[in-house]
Amino acid sequence: MTLYILCFILFLVGVYGVLTRRNLIKIVISLTIMEFSVFLMLVLVGYISGGLAPIVVHPEGSDISVVDPLPQTLVLTAAVIAVATNSMVLALAIRLYKKYGTFDIRKINELKG
Amino acid sequence: MENxxxxxxxxxxxxxxxxxxxKDLISAVIAQGFVGYGLVICFFLLKAPELALVQIVLETVTLIIILAVIYDSSMKEIGEPIxxxxxxxxxxxxxLVALFLYYFNKAIVGLNPFxxxxxxMxxxxxxxVLELTGSANLVKGVLWDFRGLDTLGEATVLFTAAMSVLVILRISGKKHQLTKK
Amino acid sequence: MEGMSIIVKKIVQLISALIFVFGMYSAIHGHINPGGGFAGGVLLSGAFILLIIAYGLDYFKLKQQTEATSIFESLSILIALLIAFSGLFAGSLYFFNNYFPAGTPGSLISGGLIPIYNVLIGVKVAATLSTIFFALIIYKEEIRR
Amino acid sequence: MEEWIIILFFVIPLFGAFVMPLTYLFSPESPKLITPVITLILLMLSLYSVICQPEQIAYSIGGWKPVDNVPIAIYLVYDGLSGFMLVIINLVAFFSSVYAIKYMEEYTGQKYFYVLMCLMIAGMNGVVLSGDLFNLFVFTEISAKSSYALVAFGVKKDELEASFKYQVLGGMASLIILFGIAMIYWQTQTLNMADISYMLQNAENNIFPVFVQLIFITGFGVKAALIPFHAWLPDAHSSAPSPISAMLSGVLIKTLGVYVIMRLYLSVFQLNESVSIVLLALGGLSMIIGVLLAFGAWDLKRLLAYSSISHIGYIITGLGIGMIMLSRGENHLAATLAFTGSLFHIANHAVFKGLLFLNAGAIEYAANTRDMKQMGGLAKFMPVTLTSSFSASMSISGMPPFSGFFSKLIIILAAVISGFYFIAGLAVIAGIITLSYFMKFQKYAFYNKPSGKSPVKEVPGLMRFSMISLAVLCLLMSVLILPGIRDGFLNPAVNTLMETTEYASKILGR
Incomplete structure (x- = not known):
């Protein structure tokens, strides 16, 4: 269980970064840290001790135990989505930097939620 | 292994x-890379070579894009007076962190340990998978057959991201018209 | 955008060829080995990006290049969608029907439609990441003018 | 009705999105034609599905049958609630896309606009149809990502900033949802929603479900802009181009937020009274604070955006009351009433808020301002906008013959019957304040003395067409509550909600 708790701590570190940082790039980095922790969580869930990687080298020996392939599939999907998120946020960050000359979110503050 | x-x-x-x-963005990016490559090692240990390979290339690309973005900016972190x-x-x-951790700890009692x-499912x-789809790589078999719709959706997300980046990086949003300001 | 020195150019020539081959291998053998369309596509785009950074490409050529990559992008994913949809006409009315014969597991021609999807998605990922990167470079150039 | 037809709901817009960059090469005008045609086809399809009234369709992608009663493929599920949402989504999408043809002409890069719009529609239709938790997440991402880009479409300072805020909060919400999915998979080892529901029924730990449900409230609460998580909404919805604002406020927050909350909390998870009370509290809070924020706004689109928060509050309040009543196992009449009001308000709000945003866009198009203090005297020049916005304003503030009156009345009645007098009072007060600021909008925009600028012209015909049709719908929607018609459209959706976890047994057949 220690591993899962540590994983959750990593997630919370990411949340903390997003909420307290004022630098656009730091916010993006915090988001990626959150992504990493979620991926790790999924793969941890699917691990079976003694299991092999889900690639069958010898088709005849089909009774070998492999780790759960489904969470790995999910992580594969989520990782590509994460890259899409990162590239979009970074494109916005570069635009905002050119408009304001800073990455500081307190200076980029024309709108008030 | 667990240790x-x-x-x-x-x-x-x-x-x-x-x-x-x-204190500055370059070290932040490098530290973030450390986290990412640590994740790659974890994937290897957890018997997910597929993910390790994908993660290592995607992490590298992300680092390159971040570096391209901060390349000619002032890389100093903003001083933050408390x-x-x-x-x-x-x-x-x-x-909040303490509260969440406490409840997480309680919530996961009774779930399957590591x-x-x-x-x-x-x-x-x-x-x-082997007999039905003939794919020796089980992850790929699941990815493109049983969960093919997810994968198509993910490719669509990537397509959306490309379109969005092209949209966001346009120089001006509106055509210049004399009748409007 | 200017190119780099002759040493860099030569080394990049060699390296990018290797990366390119490995990316193609990865995409084609995705159903047998780890890797597959995503890793392969990222590697392919990496090879392109390296070449462009080393050799330099002028602004107008880069714009044409971006148009070409975005065409590839929509074309490859369109074909993938159509193949998935064609499952409806192959016997039983199901989307994502893997109607090709499964073949012997482990050999290159196996896995029904999976290798085709892998190659298509490899092209798609390569085109997308190149588009994103080119768009960033073009933006920086346009701002500089 | 053939079962496979339901995949067309996302295959057609995806096909359109992928094909438009190619047809653009041959004819730059083609996206303008393709998008309305696609949305029209989708609208027809959704109406056709509602008229056919299939009981329930569970369609497995790839055609894999369950093994030992465990579903292994991704399931698409069409039932009363999905059909209801599909009609609303595609209705607003059709009128927005027709409106967009003229409105977007002054923007550059129009082909991207239409591509992203099609992707957004595809994502929303997919969310509504998906019966698989992770698949739902993927479709959520498609529509959320395209909406982020569409918010930034004007690439001015405030649009970029709004989009950044929206992306960061939305991205965080997505990751929280994904974390919740990981927890669910850990407990149940499955992703199919029906199977999850079955597995959660025999779980022992009773803190786990509450924890997961709170995680999902946080995640989807951000997408639905409930009050503590609403910071992105006023910026994003007021910065987007008007047809997109109509889509965002009209259907996107409801599909990604409210619909998913309804589906998960009623059909998948076990009903839990404490979680329902949290939902009710969040709903009541959003209702009243959204109204107060809107009262102080002078920017027209910002006012409409704040008012969206308050109306999401109404919907969630109705949902919360129904859930509390159901979990107590008493007074099913009150629960039915609450769900009816909630769903009816979803439909009404989609129509009148979409129309109001289109009106705001028309005023911006003609008079080139969004500040209500600078408008004035538009009544003489823009009669169509005047009448349509009058109809929408009356409907949103709950004046009798218009549809908004009935949905609000039903929610308040449900609150009174179930004994939540305080919530009922809040709803009444919020309704009165809503009326007052829409009066303000009418007065400042149309009747004050003209601001002295050159006379403005009424907007082009296609834009008028959308506005008039939606205004007529504002009146006609009241008919939906009549007993005969109610059975066709509203009641199947309410029944889906009332069935709660029978959802699972119907799909799995056990």
């Missing part, structure tokens, strides 16, 4: 904190 993973995870957490609190509002934010976030996962994947 090794714990050590790597603790290091990743430290690196994550370092990335968040780094005001009254910040103290409130910090203390609030620590209380390494003792049982198969339900994927039991059939493990047993029969």
């Amino acid at each position: 090794l993973l714990i050590i790597i995870l603790v290091l990743m957490i430290i690196a994550a904190l370092a990335a968040i609190h780094a 005001g009254k509002r910040d103290i409130v934010t910090y203390s609030l976030s620590f209380v 390494g003792e996962h049982t198969l339900r 994927s039991e059939m994947y493990v047993k029969e």
